[in-house]
Amino acid sequence: xxxxxxxxxxxxxxxxxxxxxxxxxxxxxxxxxxxxxxxxxxxxxxxxxxxxxxxxxxxxxxxxxxxxxxxxxxxxxxxxxxxxxxxxxxxxxxxxxxxxxxxxxxxxxxxxxxxxxxxxxxxxxxxxxxxxxxxxxxxxxxxxxxxxxxxxxxxxxxxxxxxxxxxxxxxxxxxxxxxxxxxxxxxxxxxxxxxxxxxxxxxxxxxxxxxxxxxxxxxxxxxxxxxxxxxxxxxxxxxxxxxxxxxxxxxxxxxxxxxxxxxxxxxxxxxxxxxxxxxxxxxxxxxxxxxxxxxxxxxxxxxxxxxxxxxxxxxxxxxxxxxxxxxxxxxxxxxxxxxxxxxxxxxxxxxxxxxxxxxxxxxxxxxxxxxxxxxxxxxxxxxxxxxxxxxxxxxxxxxxxxxxxxxxxxxxxxxxxxxxxxxxxxxxxxxxxxxxxxxxxxxxxxxxxxxxxxxxxxxxxxxxxxxxxxxxxxxxxxxxxxxxxxxxxxxxxxxxxxxxxxxxxxxxxxxxxxxxxxxxxxxxxxxxxxxxxxxxxxxxxxxxxxxxxxxxxxxxxxxxxxxxxxxxxxxxxxxxxxxxxxxxxxxxxxxxxxxxxxxxxxxxxxxxx
Numbered sequence: 206x207x208x209x210x211x212x213x214x215x216x217x218x219x220x221x222x223x224x225x226x227x228x229x230x231x232x233x234x235x236x237x238x239x240x241x242x243x244x245x246x247x248x249x250x251x252x253x254x255x256x257x258x259x260x261x262x263x264x265x266x267x268x269x270x271x272x273x274x275x276x277x278x279x280x281x282x283x284x285x286x287x288x289x290x291x292x293x294x295x296x297x298x299x300x301x302x303x304x305x306x307x308x309x310x311x312x313x314x315x316x317x318x319x320x321x322x323x324x325x326x327x328x329x330x331x332x333x334x335x336x337x338x339x340x341x342x343x344x345x346x347x348x349x350x351x352x353x354x355x356x357x358x359x360x361x362x363x364x365x366x367x368x369x370x371x372x373x374x375x376x377x378x379x380x381x382x383x384x385x386x387x388x389x390x391x392x393x394x395x396x397x398x399x400x401x402x403x404x405x406x407x408x409x410x411x412x413x414x415x416x417x418x419x420x421x422x423x424x425x426x427x428x429x430x431x432x433x434x435x436x437x438x439x440x441x442x443x444x445x446x447x448x449x450x451x452x453x454x455x456x457x458x459x460x461x462x463x464x465x466x467x468x469x470x471x472x473x474x475x476x477x478x479x480x481x482x483x484x485x486x487x488x489x490x491x492x493x494x495x496x497x498x499x500x501x502x503x504x505x506x507x508x509x510x511x512x513x514x515x516x517x518x519x520x521x522x523x524x525x526x527x528x529x530x531x532x533x534x535x536x537x538x539x540x541x542x543x544x545x546x547x548x549x550x551x552x553x554x555x556x557x558x559x560x561x562x563x564x565x566x567x568x569x570x571x572x573x574x575x576x577x578x579x580x581x582x583x584x585x586x587x588x589x590x591x592x593x594x595x596x597x598x599x600x601x602x603x604x605x606x607x608x609x610x611x612x613x614x615x616x617x618x619x620x621x622x623x624x625x626x627x628x629x630x631x632x633x634x635x636x637x638x639x640x641x642x643x644x645x646x647x648x649x650x651x652x653x654x655x656x657x658x659x660x661x662x663x664x665x666x667x668x669x670x671x672x673x674x675x676x677x678x679x680x681x682x683x684x685x686x687x688x689x690x691x692x693x694x695x696x697x698x699x700x701x702x703x704x705x706x707x708x709x710x711x712x713x714x715x716x717x718x719x720x721x722x723x724x725x726x727x728x729x730x731x732x733x734x735x736x737x738x739x740x741x742x743x744x745x746x747x748x749x750x751x752x753x754x755x756x757x758x759x760x761x762x763x764x765x766x767x768x769x770x771x772x773x774x775x776x777x778x779x780x781x782x783x784x785x786x787x788x789x790x791x792x793x794x795x796x797x798x799x800x801x802x803x804x805x806x807x808x809x810x811x812x813x814x
Contacts, residue, residue, distance in 0.1 A: 207306075210394070210395070211394060219273060226256050229277055236290035239275040243268060250262055252287055253290060274302075274367055276304075283330045284329070293332055302339065304335055307361055311331035314358070338354035338357055347371050351417060352417060355378055360381075362378070362381070374420060376417065384396075385410065385412060386418055388439065392405070392422055393424070395418065408439045408442070415430040416428065456603065456795075457802045461603055461608045467647070472597040472615045487593045488594060490576075495524075500546065500547050500548070501527070502547060503516055503550045508606040510532055511687040513530045514686065516621070523624070523630065543572070543573045557581070557585050565589060569589070574592075576591065580609050596612035638774070656785065660768065661788070663750060664788075667793070668797055670719070673698055674703070675725070677705055678705050678726075681725035684786070685725055688725075696790060696794040696799055697799065717747070721748045722739075722747045723786070724738070724739045724750070729754075736759065739751065749763065751768070754771070755771055770782055
């Protein structure tokens, strides 16, 4: 996920572009760069790290350019570095581009450009192929060259391009990645998001899918995919800058909850080839390697640990390998049984969690094969692993993790299926069934999100409670832990999760008329037993919010309120069941007046023991 900015006008472009990038830094923060057409050539400056690093190298340089494009990067293809940072140029430096998204067939294009045109690539990115494609098709008409290049590209992208021979314009194109054009006086802008523009303009055009836009200082012209000019209504922005960064949501957490269908879809589909087979780029485990493992360890902290609880059950079921799971802070202090027949799976959103990193090093010293599931390219956990499975959640700003958790679950399913298929434990029918269930999840999560108002109403009704319990069986037990954690993190309510079958062994003594119990019952084969557990706590006077699949309406007889999620296989229900719990936690915290995105005492990346 990245941010792009472009300016064309009468004043210095450098300041406008840098300012816009600063306002988009939440979209990408591992490198930044700028391109300016000056005296018949394009000057590109870029630097790894925060935007202030870029500023240091350009502040002392004089750039007399009224057109510029810029980029702030969150790495996907290629580790964060100066050379992998955007903008990228073509062979002779006459074209420069910035890109947000992914070019799925970049390897194919890269090989073709090298073979047919002798192109020498400088970076590891997918994006560089765009600059070279435009370059080979350019004959004095940048719009025509961009349109011709787009015909060769598959994937999702928002691209802005400039040419040294046409220093008065920017051409941009959009497919499945956000793009807006800002309307100024004697100047115009292009950007990934509205926040980049608000200091200068309040009127924008939203660029739609498969549209191309040409900006000059006096005009913005939009074309559809057939080259026909499009008339577009102007949108007047009334939000302040902070609200715009959140795209109209009150908090980043709520925005990130709503981004889960996209993150789930991208994490899944980027790992499937054209034949629907799982293709785990970055993972080199062979069939022989997998058959050699006699144990899997999953080690993580917090929310990532809860993803591991689900991962344990799924890997054991599909891959038929025993799995142990441990919190990272305990793993290395108990002399665990790890050797060269152990697969060690480290899960971390940031890839910098110190306890997880230390546990990884301990396992590696004992000969284990290290597979990491992380959200940040080039992070410490990723660099020190034998194999890396990147999630596609995009930058997560709120401290309380939401979309990182659900994308980690998708990784667990894909790893389990991949290993199960390699071992012969998963047959063709089961493989297809599970992939079909996974592919249906983005749409089903969207259906859950449509219940937001009803869930918010429940939160308003119960936000005054000081003791809330979460119970579940099987996979629901792991989801209960995550639901409880979300609630306590941001609302500061005393919240507790327990496997429902364990209630009678002590915890049921805490149930009374002041207690709220959120009971998860999405596992079909455990449904009747779960209903019995609900009856037990209700008999002690507790209020019950039940959560079940559509059609399981018997739960209404034993619950005070019920939330339903779409019908699905038991195995994938955690992805759906956690979403109402995230929404509930969010609104409880909101009604209690808490600082949702930055709860007290917590940090996004835990880099201390």
